[in-house]
Amino acid sequence: MLQAPSSSNSGLNQGNAAPDGPPNETQPYEGLDAAAQEEIKELARTLTSQSSLLSQEKRITGTGDPNTLTAASSSSLSRSIFASDIKGVNPILLDVNDPDYDETLDPRSENFSSVRWVRNMAQICENDSDFYKPFSLGCAWKDLSASGDSADITYQGTFGNMPIKYLKMSWRCISRRLFHRTHGKSEDNDSGFQILKPMDGCINPGELLVVLGRPGAGCTTLLKSISVNTHGFKISPDTIITYNGFSNKEIKNHYRGEVVYNAESDIHIPHLTVFQTLYTVARLKTPRNRIKGVDRD
Template identity: 30%
Template sequence: MPAHLHAHPPGSTSLAANHEAESPSDSVSSPRVFLSHDDEDAIAEIRRTLTEISHHNSKQGYPEPHSSFDKFLEAELQAGRKKSNLGVCFQSLSTWGDGEEHTDVKTLGTALWRTLTFQDVYEWTIQPWLSRKEPQSGRPLIRDFSGAVRTGCSTFLRTIAGHHSSFLGVTGSLDYSGLSLEEVKKHYRGQVAYVPEDDVHFPTLTVQQTLEFALQSKTPQRYQDRIPRYLEIYGRVFGMSHTMNTLVGNEYIRGVSGGERKRISIIESLATDSSVSCWDNSTRGLDASSALDYARSLRIMTDTCGKATLMTLYQASDAIYDLVDKVLLIDEGRMLYQGPAREAKRYFEDLGYECAEMQTISDFLTSITVPERRRFRPGWEHRAPKGPIELEEAFRKSSAYQKVQYDVQHYEDQRLGGKSVRCSQIDSDDGSLEDFKKAIQTDKSRFVSPKSPYTISVFRQVVLCAKRQLWQIRGHMSPLYIKIISSVVYGLLVGSMFYNQPQTTAGMYSRGGVIFYSSILLAWLQMSELEEAMQGRDILSRQKKFAFVRPSAVCLARVITDFLIAAVITFLYLIVVYFLSGLKSDVG
C-alpha cells in the first residue's frame, strides 16, 4: 500500500541530513539517513507542490472532495439546469396536539369489535363532522413562532414540512414563496421534504441500487446519463464508494454498519432535490468527521443551488455550528431565541449566562434549557431569566426579536410587494414564483402533467419499481430457492397420494382431490409475500412524501413480478403432479 505524503509547515523537518562524524551513542540510539543534494532538491520540490495544493484547496473554501462537489453543482447550473428556489415564511405559527396523555393499544378482540360494529368507519367519516375539536383545546406543542427561512424540534420541522396529520391542529401563517400549504402538497410535494432520523431501507438491496432508485425516480429520461456521475460524487463526499456493492442489511441480513446506513438516508434525501429540506437529527449515529462532511454538503447545496435548509442537531461541534446562518432555540414548545448564529452566544451572555471554557457554542445553548447544567456570570444568579417562560418573555422584548419581525416583513415585502400571499408574482433576487414553476416543469419528463408532483411518468415508475423488485429477489435468493424446492416436494407428495388414478368415472373424485389440494398448496406458498409487503410500508410512505413513485406503481410492479415467479413455481409443481397422478396425457 503506498505511503501517504504530508506537507510540513516551514521550519519543521521530516528527514535530517547530517554530514558530521557520528558518536558511538548516536549510532546506537538514533539511526541516521544520509541524503545527497539531489535527494534534498527532490524533497524540497515535493514540499513546494504539496504546499501549493494545500493553498489552492484553502482558497476554494472547501477541502476535497467537497470542492469537487461544489464545482459539479456549479457545472450543472451552467449547463442549463435551472434553480428551483422556494423560501419559507412562518408567522404566529402554533401547533396543537391531543391533550390525552395516553393511547390505548388495540388488541385482537377490540379490533374485531370495532370492525364488526363499524366504529372505525364512524370515526373516519361521521364523527369529524358531528364533534369537531378546536385546536386550542389540545396541548400546545409549539407556541407563536415567527420567522423567515430563505436559503419539541421535530414538531417544528414537521409543521414546516406540512406533515400535520398527527396534530390536532395548526394555527398561524405558513407560506412557501407565495404557495399555500395545500398547493405544495398537491402539486409540489417533493419540493418540501421532511427527513426523519429513522433509517429504514430495503435490506436486500445494495447501496448502489438504493441510491440509483432514488436518483432515477427524480431524473427524467434525457438526464439519465448524469446518474453515474452523481453516484460517484455522493460516494466520495460521504465516504461510501467502497460500499456501493454491499447489501444495506438489517438485524437479520448482514450489510453495512449503522453509520453507513445513516449516510445512505442522507444521500437518498439529497436525491430528492427539494427546495425546502427539514433534517431531523440526521447526524445521529455519525462520527464527528462524517457529521462535518454532512453539514458541509448541505452548506454547499444551500449556497450553490439556492436551497432553504432547516436541521436539528445534537452535540454539534463548533466547525458544524460555524456553517449555519441562523439558530432557533426551543424549550417546551417556546421560542427562546432566533437569529444569526454568530450572535446567539453574545445574546445569552448579555442575559447573564456564562459559557464555560472549552465548551462548544451548541452545548452552551443546550445547557441553558437544563437547570442542572446552566451557569451564570458572577452576580447574575438572581437577575438572569430562568425557565422557558421567562426566557421567551426576555426574547420577545429584545432587539433580536424585533430583527426577526423585520426579516418577516422584509421577506413579505420582497416576495409580495405588499399584496396578498396568493396573488404575488413579483420578482426578487431568488426569482419569481413563475420561474420556480418553470424550473420544476423543466425537470419533469415530457409525459408528466404540469400539476403532477412526480418527475417521471407512470409507466417509467412501474418499470423502475419492477426492476427494484427483481433487485430485491436477487439480493436474497434463499426465499426463492425455498419456494421452488417446496413446490417440487409438494408436487411429489400430492402426486404420490393420487398416484396413477384410473381414467374412468371411478377416479373422478380422486382427480377432484388433486385439483383441490393443488389450489390450496399453491395459494399457501404465496402467503410468505405478506410479511415482505407489510415491512415495506414505511419505506413506501416516505417515498410517496418524497414524490419518488406512486403507491399504485409499486403495487402494480409487485403484481407483475409476483406473477412471473408464481408462474414458474406453478409450472414446476404441475409438471410433477400431472404425470404422477395419471391425469390425461393426450388431447384425445
C-alpha cells in the first residue's frame, strides 16, 4: 500500500506502516503535499534545462554527449549565441587543405552548423574590435503608455471635405478646453483612446522579445514605441525610455539607423525581378568594414 508523503520524505513508500498506528495499519494517501509539488517542479526545470543543453550541443558539435557538458555550459552566458569557444576563422575563404578548416563552418559541407557559423562571425568581430567596431544596445522603459485619436473614422483630406474637417477639429478643441476648465483638469490628461496601459520592461543586448496578443491588443504599438516610430499615436509625457543611457529623442535625432522598426509587410518594386531586388538590398546592406579579403560583390 501507499504511505502519504511527509515533509521529511516527499516520495511514495510502499509497504511501510504508520509510525503511530498498529504494525499492519497504514496511513491513507491524501495526495501530494506542497514540498512534493515543489520537488516535482524543480525536477522538471532541471530536466528541461539539460534537454535544451543537449539539443544545442548536438546542433553545434554533432555529438550531444552529456559528458561533454561542463559547468560553464549551464550558465546563461554560454547558452547565448554570441558566447563562443571558436577562435575566429574567415568562413568565406575556406579551403579544405587549410589546417584551420572546419567543416561546420563550410556551407557546402553536410555537417554545416548555422549556429556555429554565427558564433564564428561574432568571434571575428571581437578579435579585431578596432576594425569591425562591434556594439550592443539594450532598451528599458518605465510607465510606457500610448494613446491615439478616439475618432472612429478618419477620412483622407480632399478639397471638398477639408473645410468640414477643420471645423470638426476646431469644435473638438473648443469643447475639450471648456470641459477641462469646468472640471479643473489639464489638457494633457485627455489622451483619447488608450492603446497601451502603463508598463515597465527591459531588453538586454542579444535578447529576443516576443510580444503575443490578439489583433488590436497593441503589440505593434509597443514595438513602434520602443523603436521610436510613434507616427499616428502619442506617448505619455510620463514615459521614460532609455537605450543604454540614450533617450528616445537622442536616438531619433542622432542614431536613427541603429533602432529600426521592421514592418510585417514586404515591399517589392514591381519593375524589378526577385533576383534584382535581393541583389540590390544585399549590396546596400553590405557593411563597409567587411571581412578582410572579401569585396562588396
